[in-house]
Amino acid sequence: RQYEGLGMDAGIGFMALGVIFLVGALIVGLVSLDDFHEPNFFSIETAFSSALLGIGLLIIGKYMPKKSLLGMEAYQQLAGYRMFMQTVEQPRLEQLIKEDPHYFDKSLPFAMVFDIADNWSEKFEALNVPPPEWYGSRSGHFTSRQFMRQFSHATKDIGNTFTSTPSKSGSSGGGSFSGGGFGGGGGGSW
Incomplete structure (x- = not known):
């Protein structure tokens, strides 16, 4: 809309x-x-x-x-980009990848925010896109769909870690420190 x-x-x-x-x-x-x-x-x-x-x-x-005029323009641009990401066809993606081989990883944050990352990564499956520069894999093989699955799994794990409640066990952790202070120096004479 x-x-x-x-x-x-x-x-x-x-x-x-x-x-x-x-x-x-x-x-x-x-x-x-x-x-x-x-x-x-x-x-x-x-x-x-x-x-x-x-x-x-x-x-x-x-x-x-x-909304300000600037806010309306930004909203319309983002809505247009979301529509593009949902409806783009393979030949246009091929052209974009040819112009910028890292188009997939540059556009992925937008796809995640728009909640269409899985569909977006599927569109790149057959295009043989290079992995993001920061991505390393033990297998050496990269597919956009597998990358998205692993990335989604990792972000869910991170979210679960930050929202988990502490255990209700009977022990409590803690530490203490007891330590010295500053020592005095020797006095001098006149």
């Missing part, structure tokens, strides 16, 4: 609606005070609820997060 660009003006729109509801509440309140001794659609309750709605819209409009 591409950003429609309404975010910058949406806050102003909500505030305008809030003012309209507040003015409407004032009118409904004044009309409801008119005593014609007949059942009336306009009541104090209607005026009160319209006023609450108007105040709510004013608050939402004031504090609603708005």
Whole structure:
């Protein structure tokens, strides 16, 4: 979904609606005070609820997060790159690899953030891409799919390590240090 660009003006729109509801509440309140001794659609309750709605819209409009023009452009570029990564065809990838043999490892962080890394690595399977410069393997054989599997496994292990809870065993670790300080020096004479 591409950003429609309404975010910058949406806050102003909500505030305008809030003012309209507040003015409407004032009118409904004044009309409801008119005593014609007949059942009336306009009541104090209607005026009160319209006023609450108007105040709510004013608050939402004031504090609603708005994207800047720069933020919208960055979002649209990233959304376009994600769409490209999902729909690119083999001949275009071959051309990109020819222009930059390390295109796979340069684009992989984006694929991971977009949560399409497995599909992205499958597209490079038949292209015989070189491994990243920092990657070393015992087998010496590199495939993008195998690399992605190993990399995903490693990142999951790291995530599990950082989120694991400490054991509830009866022992506790700790250490102590007892040590000296600064020694005094000899005094001199005048």
